[in-house]
Amino acid sequence: MIKAEVIFDNAVWKKKTRNISQLFNRILKNLPNRYILKNKKTIITVLLSNNLRIKKLNKIFRRKNKPTDVLSFPIKRKIDNKFFYLGDIIISYEFMNKPKTINLAEFKKKVAKIFIHGFLHLMGFDHKKNKDFNKMQKEEKKLYNLVKNKI
Numbered sequence: 598m599i600k601a602e603v604i605f606d607n608a609v610w611k612k613k614t615r616n617i618s619q620l621f622n623r624i625l626k627n628l629p630n631r632y633i634l635k636n637k638k639t640i641i642t643v644l645l646s647n648n649l650r651i652k653k654l655n656k657i658f659r660r661k662n663k664p665t666d667v668l669s670f671p672i673k674r675k676i677d678n679k680f681f682y683l684g685d686i687i688i689s690y691e692f693m694n695k696p697k698t699i700n701l702a703e704f705k706k707k708v709a710k711i712f713i714h715g716f717l718h719l720m721g722f723d724h725k726k727n728k729d730f731n732k733m734q735k736e737e738k739k740l741y742n743l744v745k746n747k748i
Contacts, residue, residue: 599625599632599639599683609690610645613704617645620705620748621712627744632720637681641719643712644687651689666692667711669718686715709748713740 601621605611614620621643633639648664656662658670672684693707714737724730 599628599634599641601625601641601643603643603645605645606650607645607647607690609647609694613690613694613701614708617708620709623748624709624712624744625716627747628740629743634681638679639681639683640676641683641716642685643715644685646687646689648689648691651687654687664689664691667715667718669715671719671721673719684719686712686719688712688715705748706745709744710737710741713737713744 601618603618603621610617625641651668652662652664654668655665658668666689668687670685670687672682674682676682688708688711693704693711699707714733717733717736717740722729722733722736724733
């Protein structure tokens, strides 16, 4: 079982969405078994933030002085015999809320897709090379198609 603990550091997220924690946990619940650690409760943290915070983190950890849509920090650490901490995903509200006239259904769709992208980074996927980019993009589409009717 994988569970997302959601933290808000920006109030606009709560104004735009209700029960966004359920969205992330429904996605995780419907992932294929290859993403589930047997006999371990797996935890990830999702920080719902903004461009200012994500820009600072991007500069510190990736040496890129600009905001981005999502950052992932794989940790992959055993907490005890029952719990495993996979890592952190940080999502920027401004990137998700483009255009500003986006409706709620499209907003949730964008958030779901970028969450899956961040999750795949936690699982070791990357897109530095074209070959890896194509592999990751294919997996993102496959996972989104598996969960889109359940979110």
